[in-house]
Amino acid sequence: MGKLFQIALRNLRRYKRRSALTISLIAFGVIFVLVFVAITSSFKELMIRQITDSYLGDLQVHRRGYVASIETLPLNLNLIPQQAAAVEKVLRENPEVSAYSERIKFGAMFSNFAETTNIRINGVVPEMEFAACPQMASRISEGEKSVRALEKGKVLVPALLARGMGTKVGDTVVVVATNKDGSVNGKPFVVSGILESATGPGGRDGYIHLEDAMEILRMAQKEVSEFAVNVKAMGRVDRVAANLEAKLAAAAKDPKKVPFQVHTWSQLSPFANIANMIDLMTFFIKLMLIAIVLISILNVMIMAVYERVREIGTIAAIGTSPRKILSLFLVEGFCLGLTGAVVGVLLALGIIVVLNLSKLSFTFGQAKDLILAPNIAPLEVVSASVMVIVVSLLASAQPAYKASRMEPIDALRHV
Amino acid sequence: MSLITAQSLSKTYATDSVEVKALQAVSFEIQAGSFLSFVGPSGSGKTTLLNLVGCLDKPSGGSLEVAGADVLRLDRRAAAAFRGENIGFVFQSFNLMPVLTAFENVEYPLVMVQNLHAGERRARVLELLDAVGMSDQKDKLPDQLSGGQKQRIAIARALVTRPKLVLADEPTANLDHETAYTIIRLMKNDTRIIGEAEIVCTLEDGKLVRCEEAHG
Incomplete structure (x- = not known):
């Protein structure tokens, strides 16, 4: 086997420029795929974290049917106290x-006494909200940047609304809402902070204390619109959701009419579609890599067989078995693929390190100055390398087979 | 026992429109000996006969037995194995592997065909390189060798597997007279090189005369 590799490597060295070109083509493809995967996956992760940690939570629990009509924030679909418990x-x-954080969500009118606009309000328990959405504090651009921003009587105003209305920290505003019985009620608040927008629905909501929400909506007992839940391991979010769903079904009185619904972030945020698009693009880029490897190796190996017909005839004549001749060419293709993959992986890792050191920042929607920290999972590196090597072997198979089937007498006569 | 037995051997090449009868009812028997030449003008069927004996080609008719094996019954793989075990080839244009050194070229059949272990391989290769007078050139690539030197290496490669039969098709055609003479002498007389092998070679008329003159 060692001798096969030795001969294969010498043959590749014989056509230095051609081998170098093929290796660099493959390496280029590998670099492209790995750097692309590193950037997009870190972008995806960053955006998902941004969304889940700033307002959405990793998953949410609602009363059945609430999410379907979430645009109207229906108060009659809140979880009643026993259900919430x-x-x-x-x-x-x-x-x-x-x-986790319990929220009362409702649509309201927001007035600074000069102008009035509509606003979506979340009534929350500050400690719970800040725990379930750890990036909450960092979203507050002006004013109090802690749970104290949501003490009773205070409101966190979304930045876009504050800008449009000319509202500043310390201003007094009024929030007016209709409760589920149809009666209108209002309450004055002091603006405690301005909340930067986050990508997606709910990224432009205002926040007040849960008890203030109950007061405006004249709730005698606490009803909950949604529970935003933070899980320990993001990778297990689907399993946790399934688990919670099962437990909630068991907790329901009538197992056929479970009043609860669990949704993960990907079912709630349109960014999940972008994430899927990114995955699809990655898939197509990998297909391109396969095409590059397939075409370049096939080309080189067909040339190699064509140019070495007499040599093949000679080694066949002196008794080399067809299987060994096949192996000889397969090993050549394998070496080309392996070298291309190794060079590509090393350069790609280098580029990823450089990208990390240069701290690239970007803006996505309303989210500004996001720092891109590309990183690549070892599994991606291994799978890209294995893919290149397997495709190299496949591409060499046809020319190698052709070489092994040559009649020595014809091959020796070849000019 | 005869080394080669041919009976009514014929070979016809069919091209698109014409049939060329290269051999017609050739019968002969060769005992194990030392040196034999098929001599004839170009196109007389020397190479065809040699290819048949070397199991590189199949006859169109007749029977052929080489070293106790019925050549007609060998399939591709068996024929390759048979050649590797029993036959050494010396080609007109040397046909050395350009990427291997002289030593490695001689070693090649022992690695790829006979699978000998390294120690024995090395000893055998060095012995043959010494016998053909190429010990000091063993690390050179074929490109760095002269025609005569290449043919010496090719002879060493043909003999390294200790074949029963060495077939040389016009081994001197690409060499000058002096070198051709030396090569023929090597193959004909040096028992240290040829050992037990029967050497069969094809030569054009003129070459043979010159060889015989030079050699006596």
Whole structure:
């Protein structure tokens, strides 16, 4: 076997320029794929974190049907106190849930006494909200940047609205809403901070204390629109959701009419579609890599067989078995692919390190100055390399087979 | 026992429109000996006969037995194995592997065909290189060798597997007279090189005369 590799490598060295060109083509493809995957996956992760940690949570629990009509924030689809208590119990008992926040969501009028506009309000328990959405504090661009921003009587105003209305920290505003019985109520608030927008729905909501929300909506008992849940391991979010769903179904009185619904972030945020698009693009880029490797190796190996017909005739005449001749050419293709993959991986890793050192920042929608930190999972590196090597072998198979089937007498006569 | 037995051997090449009868009912028997030449003008069927004996080609008719094996019954793989075990080839244009050194070229059949272990391989290759007077050139690539030197290496390669039969098709055609003479002498007389092998070679008329003159 060692001798096969020795001969294969010498043959590749014989056509230095051609081999170098093929190797660099493959390496280029590998670099392209790995750097692309590193950048897009870090972009994806960053955006998902941005969305889940700033307002969405990793998953949410609602009353059945709430999400379907979430645009109108229907108060009559809130979880009634017993249901909310059942959900809280399930969430508290799940070891994979790190934090959750109960919210009362409603549409309201927002007035600074000079102008009035509409606003979506989340009534939350500040400590719970800041725990379930850890990036909440960093979203507050002006004013109080802690749970104290949501003390009773204070409101966090979304930046776009504050800018449009000329509202500043310390201003007094009024929030007016209609409750589910149809009666209108209002309450004055002091603006405690301005909240930077986040990508996606809910990224432009205002926040007040849960008890203030109950007061405006004249709720005698706490009803909950949604639970935003933060899980310990993001990778297990689907499993946690399934687990919670099962537990909630068990907690329901009638198992056929479970009043709860669990949605993961990807079911709630349109960014999931972008994430899927990125995955699809990655898939097509990988297909391109396969095409590059296939064509370049096939080309080189067909040339190699064509140019060495007499040599093939000679080694066949002196008794080299067809299988060994086949192996000889397969090993050549394998070496080309392997070298291309190794060179590509090393350069790609180098480029990823450089990208990390240069701290590229970008803006996505309303999210500004996001720092891109490309990183690549070892599995991606291994799978790209294996793919290149397997495709190299496949591409060499036909020319190698042709070489092994040559009649020595014809091959020796070849000029 | 005869080394080669041919009976009514014929070979016809069919091209698109014409049939060329290269051999017609050739019968002969060769005992194990030392040196034999098929001599004839160009186109007389020397190479065709040699290819048949070397299991590189199949006859159109007749029977042929080489070293106890019925050549007609060998399939591709068996024929390759048979050649590797029993036959050494010396080609007109040397046909050395350009990427291998002189030493490696001689070693090649022992690695790829007979699978000998390294120690024995090395000893055998060095012995043959010494016998053909190429020990000091063993690390050179074929490109760095003269025609005569290349043919010496090719002879060493043909003999390294200790074949029963060495077939040389016009081994001197690409060499000058002096070198051709030396090569023929090597193959004909040096028992240290040829050992037990039967050497069969094809030569054009003129070459043979000159060889015989030079050699006696």
